[in-house]
Amino acid sequence: MKKKIGILTDDDFSNQHQPPYPRPTFFAYESPLRISSIMSYLNTLDIFNNECIIKLSPKLIDESILKLAHSQYHIDLIKRLSESGHGILGEDIFITQDSYSLAKKAVGGAIEAVESVIDRKVDQSFALIRPPGHHAVKDNASGLCIFNNIANSILYLREKKKYKKKIAIIDIDDHFGDGIARYFYDDPDVLYFSIHEFDFLEGDLGYYTELGEGDGLGKNINFPIPVNTTDKDFLEFMKILKPIFTEFNPDLIICAIGFDMHFADQIGNCLLTSKSYYRFTRQILELSEEICDGKLAFILEGGYNLIALPICVNAVIRSLLNEEFSLSKFEDNKYFLKFDNKRKITKIKNDLKDLLKKYWDCLE
Numbered sequence: 001m002k003k004k005i006g007i008l009t010d011d012d013f014s015n016q017h018q019p020p021y022p023r024p025t026f027f028a029y030e031s032p033l034r035i036s037s038i039m040s041y042l043n044t045l046d047i048f049n050n051e052c053i054i055k056l057s058p059k060l061i062d063e064s065i066l067k068l069a070h071s072q073y074h075i076d077l078i079k080r081l082s083e084s085g086h087g088i089l090g091e092d093i094f095i096t097q098d099s100y101s102l103a104k105k106a107v108g109g110a111i112e113a114v115e116s117v118i119d120r121k122v123d124q125s126f127a128l129i130r131p132p133g134h135h136a137v138k139d140n141a142s143g144l145c146i147f148n149n150i151a152n153s154i155l156y157l158r159e160k161k162k163y164k165k166k167i168a169i170i171d172i173d174d175h176f177g178d179g180i181a182r183y184f185y186d187d188p189d190v191l192y193f194s195i196h197e198f199d200f201l202e203g204d205l206g207y208y209t210e211l212g213e214g215d216g217l218g219k220n221i222n223f224p225i226p227v228n229t230t231d232k233d234f235l236e237f238m239k240i241l242k243p244i245f246t247e248f249n250p251d252l253i254i255c256a257i258g259f260d261m262h263f264a265d266q267i268g269n270c271l272l273t274s275k276s277y278y279r280f281t282r283q284i285l286e287l288s289e290e291i292c293d294g295k296l297a298f299i300l301e302g303g304y305n306l307i308a309l310p311i312c313v314n315a316v317i318r319s320l321l322n323e324e325f326s327l328s329k330f331e332d333n334k335y336f337l338k339f340d341n342k343r344k345i346t347k348i349k350n351d352l353k354d355l356l357k358k359y360w361d362c363l364e
């Protein structure tokens with residue numbers, strides 16, 4: 001039987017919630033061009049004529065679904081600022097007249113992507129949505145994120161679908177998904193594993209000593225990595241993830257996929273190429289086939305370079321399709337070979353393993 005890969009998007013993601021700034025400030029990187037550049041590249045490659053690709057659309061949801069993850073205050077605030085046509089929240093969220101409806105649509109996109117995998121409408125899915133979600137918390141927008149797309153999709157499964165099975169999340173965005181971590185910090189049935197760039201000098205959220213609490217202890221796993229991590233060392237975290245996910249035995253794996261660890265990204269400081277995303281996808285796909293019947297949903301988080309982003313998305317899709325993929329000329333850069341973080345990353349892996357041994361038999 002042919003494999004079915006669901007790719008979810010909507011034209012509005014390519015057109016709405018447009019940063020109201022004339023120059024590329026930090027805010028302005030989260031722009032409709034992110035999705036339009038991906039879609040024009042995928043169309044150039046004629047990907048939607050591939051018989052294994054199924055187009056999916058966001059689920060239509062109302063405010064009651066947002067309320068599963070967010071306070072009425074937060075929802076009203078976004079709605080009111082949108083109605084007024086503009087606004088700034090904190091240091092890094094801009095609001096335009098269509099921000100509320102687009103952020104709601106992004107939640108509907110994440111819901112459809114996970115639901116279509118659970119219902120076996122498709123084997124795997126990839127939601128190309130924005131704004132991203134992994135920093136947003138119950139009462140607040142944060143770090144370019146308005147609503148928490150992944151947390152909301154899990155709470156939807158729990159509350160509306162009465163789906164009580166275990167879910168594992170792997171977050172490979174360049175930044176720590178503090179929002180998702182908070183939602184499930186004490187939840188024994190949601191395992192959150194994040195690999196992210198970390199400031200080892202100043203300190204930051206997302207250190208490996210943050211292990212969860214109560215019944216969720218040992219189920220919040222942070223794998224912090226240094227700046228300038230390259231393709232060579234990136235996948236080292238999979239050596240811990242694989243045995244733990246296998247022991248946890250989830251029914252579904254959700255991947256919060258950001259591409260801001262790419263070397264060309266304006267916000268992240270790592271040095272990956274699309275090869276890492278291709279290899280990662282292959283490994284997590286094989287793992288999902290071993291432990292949860294291949295039920296795997298990718299939800300787009302960050303990734304802001306308009307040349308790298310489409311290439312990386314294509315790398316993930318080719319890997320899901322089990323097709324060959326070769327590095328583009330743009331990425332074939334020998335400069336990165338001089339960076340070697342193996343020693344640092346091996347130390348982090350061993351320290352983390354020591355801490356986690358108490359909670360996971362597979363690490364003994």
Ligand SMILES: [Zn+2]
Pocket residue numbers: 173174175258260301302303
């Ligand atoms: Zn990010």
